Amino acid sequence: MGFGQFLSAPETKLRIVTYRDVFQDSAKVASIFGEDYEKLSAVIKLDPQDISKLSIKEGDTLILKNSFGKVIVKALNSGYDHSHTGTAYMVNSPWSNALVPEDSGGTGVPDFKDFEVLASSAKGGKVTGIKEII
Amino acid sequence: MASVMEIYQLLPKTNCKECGKSTCMAFAVDLLSRKVKVGDCPPLVREDKYKANYEKLSGMFTPVDNVTETGLIVHADKCIGCGNCVVACPVNVAADPMGAGSGKAPTCDRIILKVEDGIVKAMNVQECRRFGENKILCVACIDTCPTKAIEFV
Amino acid sequence: MENDYYVCTGCALLCDDIGVELEGGKLNKVHTACRKGFAFMKGCTNPMECAVNGERTDIDSAIKEAASILRNAERPLIFGHANSSSGAQKKAIDIARKTNGFIDDTSSFCQGPMVEAIMEGKLKTCTLDDVRHKADVIIYWGADPANSHPRHMSRYSYFPRGKERQRGWEEDRTAITIDVRKSDTAEICGQNGFYQIPVKGDAEFMDAMVSALSGKIPKTSYDLDKKKLLELASILKKAKFGVIFAGLGMVYALDDREPLYKLMDKLNSVSNFHLIPMAGHYNMRGFNENLFEETGYINRVKFSGEEVLHGPEYSVVEALRQKAVDAALVIGADPLSSLPRSVVRYLEEIPLIVIDPCHTLTSVKANVTIPCGLVGVETGGSAVRMDGIEIEVKQIVDTDRLSDEEIMTRISEAL
Structure with missing residues (x-):
């Protein structure tokens, strides 16, 4: 940890869209407690512009929080050829579900694929482990 | 896959000949066809200033131990075993129209692509349309792959 | 070749053409199952x-x-x-x-609203076998089968030849993805077959499609390539057997099913369209x-x-x-x-x-x-595929x- 930890990290509001990934799903079937599953789940895919806005580098960890929960995940470049600043993608997992709003407006269907979080650099903090989530 | 120029740009460009080739361009051409490995360029491995380029090139040429004699490579780490290539391959369709050619389990062993343990495997590759005397630039298996797991070198 | 086939319970495709090789009472090799199915059949480590x-x-x-x-x-x-x-x-x-x-x-x-509408007869549906043999226009809407149901496209919906689709996917079928991001499935559909919409933009897109199918100028509150949408409408009108695979992206984006009903009614007044919910488990x-x-x-x-x-x-x-x-x-x-x-x-x-x-x-x-x-591995039973077809599942290995x-x-x- 360097001098950076004493500076306040810029915070950015992100709209999260979740998706499925066959590699992550296969890792889950092998073991939900396994390293592979964490590696493939605890990630967020951002627009490169949002990565610089957050003053982080690809591969750094980010704190994601809202009133429902808080997790630390690894930030990756989404690799999409279209710009999607302000929107970020997370694979459906206990990490994304820790942030999904509880209120379903009485419908019984939470907003799994569309919710907001506040993101800021975790300044080297470690990715949240699955056992810390449950 | 990168072009020979892109590869060349990442090499030291000093034509030092330590690798045994006369120029860095010659090395790039051989690297592209996988006749040499990234690590066969001594300065690239040795000198710190080339470290970033060395890593970039190593990423482009992930080691593959399953290059078939005809140059077809399946990147097992990227393959999802969907079988799109199996059913799209014209050789498979001709050899096994009701099995592999219809998206189902293969019913004959003259096909060139099949899925085993969740990953596509190449066999009988001498039958592939990209090879032999009357070769054509068939891209059926490459175009239909959602994860770019198949490559020809 | 192995002819004694088993069923993969890795997802709701319930692929019933899985070959296995056993060694010492355990699965040694699995043929034809995808990455996910193979992982599922191999079982967990815990x-x-x-x-x-x-x-x-x-x-x-x-x-x-x-x-x-x-x-x-x-x-x-x-x-x-x-x-x-x-x-x-x-x-x-x-x-x-x-x-x-x-x-x-x-x-x-998850897919409840879609299954309910189908069981109550409010949405026209068909089987995956119908899709394989007949479908010429296939829409993946808020669905990414390349990741959720890896063999979907190769076994049923796009690539295989079928009774009325003998010439294969290049000539006989058109695949379209409507999604908020360029998924792996969208990559396969190509730039012409991909319609990107904003998050929760599905209902408006459905309304716009209805307009386009009615020969009106489509309107949306977001930017939309109107020419491309009119092209889509003309593809859909010409469809002999169309199918929409409704993924969770569509299900979660709709507050109610009215826009979908309207679209399906319109589609069925100009051509012939079916819907299958992409059930996961x-x-x-x-x-x-x-x-x-x-x-x-x-x-x-x-x-x-x-x-x-x-x-x-x-x-x-x-x-x-x-x-x-x-x-x-x-x-x-x-x-x-x-x-x-x-x-x-x-x-x-x-x-x-x-x-x-x-x-x-x-x-x-x-x-x-x-x-x-x-x-599907240690015990048998029966299960129902995403299209409502019942599949018998056989036991492969013994268990206590x-x-x-x-x-x-x-x-x-x-x-």
């Missing part, structure tokens, strides 16, 4: 033990304890079922009835059909004596949020993994029973854990674990 309050015990004691929890509960929740055989699902419905319990499955926060559709047969509802049911109550207040999410249940039996699902953390926290406050082949996040918090055989159906039968008998 099998669940039979335990009561963290102490290992025998199956009889665990079943006795489970029955006692359910007997003592006034309003137990019987939840899960999507990864469970039809036989076990029917017993689960019995258990819910006997205990005046709530019963719900993962379709409640291998027997979610089976649970919906089994409960529908018993109660007339596909999910979200509470038994109360002779009466059957139904509504969003009986959904697993609302039941847990409102703390309306006082015990839970979870089978064939992992709510702690698949539901919002804030919703499932309540499960830790009530007696909890988990039946599963493997340790799950939910089983960590359970008072009673009862391991069952992995359906009971089947999910046997465990549920014994719990039901012990009540």
